[in-house]
Amino acid sequence: METLFDYLTYTKGVTYFVAFALMVGFVPFFLFLTERQK
Amino acid sequence: MSVSRRKFLQGMAAGGATVLTAGAAKASSIKHFDGHPGRFGLLHDTTLCVGCRSCEKACGEVNADSLKQVAAVTVGDKPKVDDKKRRVTPDSLTVVNAYAVGDKVVYRKHQCMHCNEPCCASVCLVHAFEKTPEGPVLYDPDMCMGCRYCVTACPYYALSYEYDDPVTPRVMRCTMCLPRIREGKNPGCADACPTGAITFGKREDLIEVARARLKKSPDDYVDHIFGEHEFGGTSWLTLAGTSFPNVGLADGYTHTSLPEIGTGFLSVVPLVITIYPGLLAGFYAFSKRAERIGEEKAKAAVVETLMQADEETKAKLAAAAKRATKDKEQAIAAAVKKALVEAEKKAAQAAAKEGASS
Amino acid sequence: MSDHTEHRWVTPFNAVAAMIMGVAAVILFLRFTQGLSATTNLTHDYPWGLWIGFDVMSGVALAAGGFTMSAAVYLFGMKEYKPVVRPALLTAFLGYSLVVVGLLVDLGRPWRLPFPFFRQAGPTSALFEVALCVGLYLNVLFIESTPLALEWLGFKKLRKIVASLTIALTVFGVILSTMHQSSLGALFAITPTKLHPLWYSEHIPVHFFVSAVAAGISMVLVESALSHKVFHHLAETPPEQMDKITIGLAKGGAVVLATYFAIKVVDLGLGDKWHYLGTGWGAWYLVELLGFVGLPCILYLIGFRERMPRLIRWTALWTVIGIMLNRFNVSFIAFNWQLETRYVPHWMEIWVSVALVTGGIVVFRWIASRMPVLYEHPEYKGMH
Numbered sequence: 001m002e003t004l005f006d007y008l009t010y011t012k013g014v015t016y017f018v019a020f021a022l023m024v025g026f027v028p029f030f031l032f033l034t035e036r037q038k
Numbered sequence: 039m040s041v042s043r044r045k046f047l048q049g050m051a052a053g054g055a056t057v058l059t060a061g062a063a064k065a066s067s068i069k070h071f072d073g074h075p076g077r078f079g080l081l082h083d084t085t086l087c088v089g090c091r092s093c094e095k096a097c098g099e100v101n102a103d104s105l106k107q108v109a110a111v112t113v114g115d116k117p118k119v120d121d122k123k124r125r126v127t128p129d130s131l132t133v134v135n136a137y138a139v140g141d142k143v144v145y146r147k148h149q150c151m152h153c154n155e156p157c158c159a160s161v162c163l164v165h166a167f168e169k170t171p172e173g174p175v176l177y178d179p180d181m182c183m184g185c186r187y188c189v190t191a192c193p194y195y196a197l198s199y200e201y202d203d204p205v206t207p208r209v210m211r212c213t214m215c216l217p218r219i220r221e222g223k224n225p226g227c228a229d230a231c232p233t234g235a236i237t238f239g240k241r242e243d244l245i246e247v248a249r250a251r252l253k254k255s256p257d258d259y260v261d262h263i264f265g266e267h268e269f270g271g272t273s274w275l276t277l278a279g280t281s282f283p284n285v286g287l288a289d290g291y292t293h294t295s296l297p298e299i300g301t302g303f304l305s306v307v308p309l310v311i312t313i314y315p316g317l318l319a320g321f322y323a324f325s326k327r328a329e330r331i332g333e334e335k336a337k338a339a340v341v342e343t344l345m346q347a348d349e350e351t352k353a354k355l356a357a358a359a360k361r362a363t364k365d366k367e368q369a370i371a372a373a374v375k376k377a378l379v380e381a382e383k384k385a386a387q388a389a390a391k392e393g394a395s396s
Numbered sequence: 397m398s399d400h401t402e403h404r405w406v407t408p409f410n411a412v413a414a415m416i417m418g419v420a421a422v423i424l425f426l427r428f429t430q431g432l433s434a435t436t437n438l439t440h441d442y443p444w445g446l447w448i449g450f451d452v453m454s455g456v457a458l459a460a461g462g463f464t465m466s467a468a469v470y471l472f473g474m475k476e477y478k479p480v481v482r483p484a485l486l487t488a489f490l491g492y493s494l495v496v497v498g499l500l501v502d503l504g505r506p507w508r509l510p511f512p513f514f515r516q517a518g519p520t521s522a523l524f525e526v527a528l529c530v531g532l533y534l535n536v537l538f539i540e541s542t543p544l545a546l547e548w549l550g551f552k553k554l555r556k557i558v559a560s561l562t563i564a565l566t567v568f569g570v571i572l573s574t575m576h577q578s579s580l581g582a583l584f585a586i587t588p589t590k591l592h593p594l595w596y597s598e599h600i601p602v603h604f605f606v607s608a609v610a611a612g613i614s615m616v617l618v619e620s621a622l623s624h625k626v627f628h629h630l631a632e633t634p635p636e637q638m639d640k641i642t643i644g645l646a647k648g649g650a651v652v653l654a655t656y657f658a659i660k661v662v663d664l665g666l667g668d669k670w671h672y673l674g675t676g677w678g679a680w681y682l683v684e685l686l687g688f689v690g691l692p693c694i695l696y697l698i699g700f701r702e703r704m705p706r707l708i709r710w711t712a713l714w715t716v717i718g719i720m721l722n723r724f725n726v727s728f729i730a731f732n733w734q735l736e737t738r739y740v741p742h743w744m745e746i747w748v749s750v751a752l753v754t755g756g757i758v759v760f761r762w763i764a765s766r767m768p769v770l771y772e773h774p775e776y777k778g779m780h
Contacts (some may be wrong), residue, residue: 022311157586310575319567
């Protein structure tokens, strides 16, 4: 990677996927956390 | 770019984590990007420009195939200071404008500056722009949606749009004559310039050339190479004998590149995605808790009321029972009294009878 | 509800709406056969005009009522505002749909709208972020407003499934809204030399987000005032309770506008922009800041303290106009402030924007007069 633009394209693209996966992962985490209460 | 999104996805499919960790292992925490080494550029020396518009004509000729319409240019028909300032349009990818500086006229050529860190590329949501290793920033009309964000964002007003085309409108810009560069030729404008005001070469060499000119005749120039650092630097460099705002280029543009300024906030986006679920779950739990405590309080109040009511009833019952017993006792007493009274009466009557018969 | 709502087709309202839409159809025909130059005053210096400044920038901000109200009721537990959630969500859904329609009209090649998601993504672009979030949020809003249709049609099972998703959808909606409301401001974070310094700020995304919340609350007030006037026979909530809700929303509006005012003033300090206030641009900026942020904030405050629902409703309209003015300022009035050329919208641009709003009102009326928007369906009372 020679330009900042290429670097940003790569990192921001990856982070979109990572962040989205983490957000979806929060759902089972939250359900596991609150299951016992019910 | 070396790692495209598509390649990244393939990498994810092939065994994602390795791709990410391999990248991280190579990179240090501080990033610095100098751009493609050995890339080309052009130098426009406004002190040599006579405003003959040969470059405009040559530009139209060499790009005739890709333009829908080519603006008619007469070489030697110099732009006037009082003219409305022209800008690049889809039928003329470069224009020369005249600026009055004292009693002198200065001409400056306008076209895409081919930024080192192109702002048009970083704002494109379909990645239709590419900073090529040779230096030019290229546009891909087959990907473009026509949102015109690039035209909005360009700080040099160097892009234009084909508004009159309903089906295949394109963003138009100077290509630095990349096909000619790849053939080993100079860009059209550089070859056409009769006074040597336009020089083509490797950007690093052009900076040396410019420095040499500034050093050789410091009285003719302002000691600044426009495009060396402006917004991360540009491929087109400009020299002038007057301060740059006089020729339509703001002095003092920051050295930070626009992609860096413009995308800084986007780093907050993944933070929002990852912080909000927990944060909002917290708010939700908080309101639920308040609701639950409220409900419990209400329940307790009901129970207490019921219990109070209970006690009252008991007391009433007890009182009633007491009253009942009292009544009964009274009744018995009354009955006894009555019986006694009657017995007395009977005894008295019997005594009277006995007295009368004896 | 068909017992006491007559659906007549030939009414003065429908006639005017049909006229507006008919002319708009002709304009759109021109636009798609002759190009943008035939119907707009867009230039190479002003590639974004009314269709971006109003249809997209203002449209998205004014539709913020959906996420604001659903977050207040479902996440923050402010149950008393429940009667306004449904109309707010429906308004938001229609608003975002119109944003997409407006965008399709403005895009040079609208048939390529799926490109950023399915062909090639440009993740460095704020516009990519906006497109992604608006696309997803439109789906969220669609699901959130399906209970109206499902109750109307009597699909109980589906209705139950959607109800069980309420919290998850609300959270997702708040995330998406925070992101794209601020990213709409971030579109201009990359134009420090073109947008006037008084409007440009490195924190412009935050300004956009906070002002969108103010716009959302105000739009809920405007929308509920109008719909309760038109559909008073359908509205279940008694006027006294609506007034209570109005007064409560005014309190929220005052706080948000005060915050917005504060961060705008802070920005003057951070960027040392005080001296611009003395210029012509500064006067125009003060009109916006004092007249359309400070003034409605104070009016909301008075309306809340003195219990004046009428004042609050007019203030809400004023705030809505103010936020629109801000979006116009950013997208074309204070944009290119150093250039001599200015952009004035073509009458056809204005006509198409008016037609979009008209279309939104027509669809809202159609739905509100048939489906349980302003009242709770008798079979689903007490549920959400």
